[in-house]
Amino acid sequence: MTGACGESRPPLSPPALAAGKGLDADPARGRRLIAERGCVACHTVTGVRGPASNVGPPLHELWRQAYLAGVLPNTSDDLVRWLLDPPAINPRTAMPATGLQKADAEDIAAFLLSPDGARGRAP
Incomplete structure (x- = not known):
């Protein structure tokens, strides 16, 4: 169906439940960094207090998505790349x-790509 809309992305299945497990990272620290760095000013993140915001997409159950930001296959490495410099990947973001x-991006990715992170707790 995406071909009819001019999309050229190949269809992907959502990543495995263990998507965040490939990182040698600290998901609990990732959760803290999300709060400290103000990510919740634009995104809602389960288990991280912040204002009600819908500027950016909600980041709960990110591990279930096939693509990140609509352009990257949802892998730990791609999420880290995105977190480090989103405009380098998509200048229109x-x-x-x-x-x-x-290391910060890896910790945040480990939290966001974990099913436990989707429930608001670090694995």
């Missing part, structure tokens, strides 16, 4: 460059 260090 409203998400600014984050200034994250790679």
Whole structure:
């Protein structure tokens, strides 16, 4: 169906439940970083307090999605790449460059790609 709309992305299945497990990262720290870095100013994240916002998409159950930001296959590596510099991947994104260090992005990705993270707790 996406072919009829001019889309050229191949269909993907959602990633495996263990998507965040491939990272040597700390999902509990990732949850803290989401709060500290103000991600909830634009995104809702289960288990992280913040204002009601719908500027960016909600980030709960991210591990179930086939694509990240509508353009990248949903893998741990691609989420880390996105978190490090969203405009480098999609210049039209409203998400600014984050200034994250790679270890920070890996921790955030481990939390977001974990089914436990979707329930608001670090695995």
